[in-house]
Amino acid sequence: MKSIFRQVALIGKYHAAVPPAVAASTRAAMDDIANFLAAQGCEVVVERDTASNAGLAGYPTLEVAEIGAQCDLGLVVGGDGTMLGIGRQLARHGVPLIGINQGRLGFITDIPLEHFRTVLPPMLAGEYEEDQRTLMHARVLRDGQCVFDALAMNDVVVNRGATSGMVELRVEVDGHFVANQRADGLIVASPTGSTAYALSAGGPLLHPSIHGWVLVPIAPHTLSNRPIVLPDSVEIGIELVAGRDASANFDMQSLASLLHGDRISVRRSQHKVRFLHPKGWTYFDTLRKKLHWNEGA
Numbered sequence: 585m586k587s588i589f590r591q592v593a594l595i596g597k598y599h600a601a602v603p604p605a606v607a608a609s610t611r612a613a614m615d616d617i618a619n620f621l622a623a624q625g626c627e628v629v630v631e632r633d634t635a636s637n638a639g640l641a642g643y644p645t646l647e648v649a650e651i652g653a654q655c656d657l658g659l660v661v662g663g664d665g666t667m668l669g670i671g672r673q674l675a676r677h678g679v680p681l682i683g684i685n686q687g688r689l690g691f692i693t694d695i696p697l698e699h700f701r702t703v704l705p706p707m708l709a710g711e712y713e714e715d716q717r718t719l720m721h722a723r724v725l726r727d728g729q730c731v732f733d734a735l736a737m738n739d740v741v742v743n744r745g746a747t748s749g750m751v752e753l754r755v756e757v758d759g760h761f762v763a764n765q766r767a768d769g770l771i772v773a774s775p776t777g778s779t780a781y782a783l784s785a786g787g788p789l790l791h792p793s794i795h796g797w798v799l800v801p802i803a804p805h806t807l808s809n810r811p812i813v814l815p816d817s818v819e820i821g822i823e824l825v826a827g828r829d830a831s832a833n834f835d836m837q838s839l840a841s842l843l844h845g846d847r848i849s850v851r852r853s854q855h856k857v858r859f860l861h862p863k864g865w866t867y868f869d870t871l872r873k874k875l876h877w878n879e880g881a
Contacts, residue, residue, distance in 0.1 A: 587624045587708035589657040593646065593679075594618060595631040595670050596638055596661045597686075611638040613686060613697055614661055618643060620701060621659070624708050629655065631670075652677030657860075659684065660693060667692050668835045672735045675719055675855035682707065682860045691779050691874055692717075694861060703862050712860045715867075717776045717792060718816060719853035724832055724840045726847075732832070732840040737857060738777030740850050742822055742842070743769040743802070745829025750805060756821040757814060764825060765809055769802040772820055772850050779874070781836070787811040792867055797850075820850040 594617060596610045618628045632645040651658060652674050658681045660667050667683050671692075674681065683693030684700050695703050706712075722740045724732035744751045753770055755762040773782035775790035778798055783789065787800035788811060799820065800811040814820070823845065824830055830842040842848075872878055 592626040593651040593655040596634040671857040680858040715859040721853040734834040736834040739773040741833040748828040751827030752825040754823040766805040767801045771800040822848040
């Protein structure tokens with residue numbers, strides 16, 4: 585089967601802090617995948633930081649923005665953290681992404697590394713399921729001025745300081761007062777992020793087709809403070825009323841320190857991330873596999 589994707593970009597664990605053993609493993613895996621893609625008729629390029637940090641040579645390299653402008657497909661080798669980072673950057677370009685799981689859990693990098701040779705050919709030929717995920721656009725406002733701006737695919741999290749007590753947060757939805765919450769923090773999670781931090785804090789699972797977010801308090805002082813599902817058409821406002829050393833995290837990959845009176849605004853982004861999965865894939869397959877449902881049945 586011939587690939588319908590002419591130019592394919594390989595993206596791996598591209599952060600400079602990747603341990604040498606991981607970099608060597610990524611390099612070997614990506615060499616195998618690159619050779620395989622070339623045999624399928626694809627023109628292979630490598631994301632520039634991936635090539636540099638993994639020591640991958642022999643392929644043309646492109647910056648992320650160039651991949652967005654030129655490539656037909658991104659093939660991400662790593663774990664969900666790798667996919668979150670590149671997904672946010674490529675969403676505005678509409679480049680579809682396939683995830684090959686070299687990490688541990690892999691909710692969104694769902695193809696096991698050892699199976700890529702059998703799974704990829706039909707996908708490259710056009711036999712796949714497309715799954716679009718909405719991004720959140722978050723801003724930190726201080727005295728009415730934006731001091732931090734970020735996209736998030738999983739979640740926006742307001743956390744207390746590591747050595748301090750609870751934070752007090754004023755929560756609004758579309759300008760309507762909801763509550764003042766005292767807790768260790770608050771999570772605003774997308775359906776994609778509902779299986780991440782929000783799940784461990786007691787939040788529900790949201791199917792990716794649901795146009796909604798879940799608001800999940802972290803260890804709330806009042807036990808009647810429960811998770812609530814909201815439509816993603818609303819704007820959520822979170823103001824830091826009290827608490828020391830608080831911060832706002834975006835996908836746990838970027839962070840803003842907060843002062844009293846700072847306001848975090850969360851809206852739906854105009855951009856979506858496009859994931860491609862093997863034909864016949866369903867979200868429930870992922871849940872059964874990753875959450876170990878039906879074991880022993």
